[in-house]
Amino acid sequence: MPVINLWAKDGYLSTPDGNSIYFWGFAKSESDPAQLPGPYIIAKQGETVTVNLYNTLSEPVSITFPGQPGVTAGGQPVRPQYSDGKLLSFVNHAEPGGMMSYNFTPTNPGTFIYESATNPHKQVPMGLYGGLVIRPADFKPEIKEYKTAYGAGTNTEFDREYLLITGEIDPYLHRAVENGKPYLVSKYLPRYWTLNGRCAPDTMLMDRVDYLPHQPYGSMVMGLPGEKILMRYVGAGIENHPLHPHGAHTRVVAVDGRLLRNGSIDLSYKRFTVLVGAGRTCDQIYQWHGLGYTPQNPIPTTLPNLRNMGVGDAGWTMWSGSPYLGVKGDIPVGVVSYNEFGEYYFMLHSHEELQITNWGEFPGGMMTMVAIYPSLSPDVGLL
Ligand SMILES: [Cu+2]
Structure with missing residues (x-):
């Protein structure tokens, strides 16, 4: 039974134009830095997950798990919390300096989000979010037919997988929070757009580079010709992002953690651009074949x-x-x-073009690359 500890903390994000931005994020332990996005949670269908939230911030914080039924907090079903008759949190929260323990048993495989349910208009854009991947009950990565996103026989086999979480940052509102001022969401105007918490070109750097201690996850997609590359998109911001990789269409196999299938009928479809809506997820399989590519030709x-x-x-x-x-x-x-x-490189980016800038400077923002290599270790691209 996986037990995950998450510490709500503050820290500073780095952007490629030299800015340093105050944010709130989840850390893996008391001594680890807050990170954007929060640590990936990988769990299995049917196996109970425990998430212990420790709150070091100055206001209440909670976590909601959209798409997961029967979530409990402190052993009781989660429920909204009120203070002086006003809604404080959508689910039970941890007070400043306190903790809250959540439990749930995932019933469906898929890609999901976890995020704050306390002042979410403020706490989610401040960085209190992360990705949640539920493996199917029959998942066996060493057997091809059982290395799937949604279970054997669902046409969701993959060779490599990448989790790509979108977000945006309004630096003025982050500064307001840093200075103890109100977060006026009516004034929300992002200047930075992130993939896995980083702006391009930092998105293409490796995972866990020393100089980005609060942004440990890269988003460079790497694979071989013909491989099935599973791209799990998660929309963690409050804006929508039309994303596409160049080089091939993707086959959309699931939306919001639900397989696109009706009984025996496969309802997956191919798209060039997929709109990643706020709070949504989308699983797709990308295969690059090239124009008549074979190893001989x-x-x-x-x-x-x-x-x-x-x-x-x-x-x-x-x-x-x-x-x-x-x-x-x-x-x-x-x-x-x-x-x-x-190797070959194909851009993967938002087609809302302001979103591929860092405060108006192109190139930047919500952009990375798909790299197709002639050979590659099988360990690359595993969550
Ligand atoms: Cu494009």
Whole structure:
């Protein structure tokens, strides 16, 4: 039975334009830093989960688990909390300095969110949210037919998986909270848009880089040609985000943790852009095949001329010097190629274009890359 401890704390986020932003987040322990998003919770269908919330913030905090039936707090069914006749929390909360213990037994596999249910218009955008993945009861990652998002026989097998959580930040409102002033949601105007708590280009950095102690999760999607890459989108902000990866459509297999299937009829569908709504989740399978790609016939492209190779004045390029996946070719003298393995990159981003800036500066914000490698360790892309 998994027992997860979450500590509600404050800290400072880092943005690629050099800003430092006060936020609230969940930490793994008393000594770990608050993080955005909170620690991923991975549990199994039918197995009871205990989440212990320790509140170090100056106001009450609670956690709700949308999509999970029968959640209890302190052993009783959760219920709204009032103070002087006013609603304080949608579920039982931990007082400042206090704790609250929640229990639930997931009945459905899928991708979900967990988030604050106390002043959620303020506490969720401040960062009190995280992703929750429920494995199907028959999940067995070492057997292909049983490494699925929704159970054997549901056409949701995957080779690798990534959790991509969207969010936005209004730095003025975060500063107001830092200074003990009211959070006026009517003035909400985000300037930063995040994937797994980071703005591009930080989204493409590895997990747990030292210089982003409060933002441990990267969102670089990596895979091999033809692999089934499961992308679990979670909309944690209060805005909607039209996301798409380039290179291939995705097949949407579930929405809000519910499989798109009616009995024996598979209702999954292919889309280029998927709207990740506030509070919603969406599971999709991405497969990159290329235009006629096979290992024997790598890619039938012609070499672009030098001007179109993305060779910059700074002496760097994302061009490997060859049109073939995994093959390196000649590049101009003095130019550094970042395609170390001859891999391909496809952008994955919000199509609401202000959202791919950092305070108006492009590129940034809600953007990352899908990298298709010629070979890759099977350990990459596991939650
Ligand atoms: Cu695009």
